[in-house]
Amino acid sequence: MEPNVLPRPHERGIVTDTPTATTETGGRRRRGGRRDRPTGPVGPQQVPWRLYKRPMEPTRVVSDDELESIHLASLEVLRDTGMDFLHPKALEMWAETGAAIDGERVRFDPELITELISSVPSEFTMHAPDPAHDFVIGGDNVA
Numbered sequence: 001m002e003p004n005v006l007p008r009p010h011e012r013g014i015v016t017d018t019p020t021a022t023t024e025t026g027g028r029r030r031r032g033g034r035r036d037r038p039t040g041p042v043g044p045q046q047v048p049w050r051l052y053k054r055p056m057e058p059t060r061v062v063s064d065d066e067l068e069s070i071h072l073a074s075l076e077v078l079r080d081t082g083m084d085f086l087h088p089k090a091l092e093m094w095a096e097t098g099a100a101i102d103g104e105r106v107r108f109d110p111e112l113i114t115e116l117i118s119s120v121p122s123e124f125t126m127h128a129p130d131p132a133h134d135f136v137i138g139g140d141n142v143a
Helices: 064-080 088-097 110-118
Strands: 100-102 105-107 123-126 135-138
């Protein structure tokens, strides 16, 4: 054999005439079926359900003046550009509130938006099918 040349598989003794488990069963191996399946829970254990509360005040990313500037700019966009609503019932509901409707485009008066924002509760309860899993959105709750 030449130096620096790897031997072929049959020269390394890998290929044999001894029958293996796969050749004895026609090329298929048994996987064990039901008896080899785990009997306990499969996958990660789930943490018990509970409500989470924010332990500290939220981090202030912008100042109060910057927040007011963003709010006023958003009112301008809603007044001048508006939003598209594709559902006819939504368009009908906005028309009833006094918003300007142009096809599918709805433009909002800033006073209307201010009035709607003031009517939104600071907290509300999301009701689950199981009342034990109801949770509150808003306040210090993390949902």
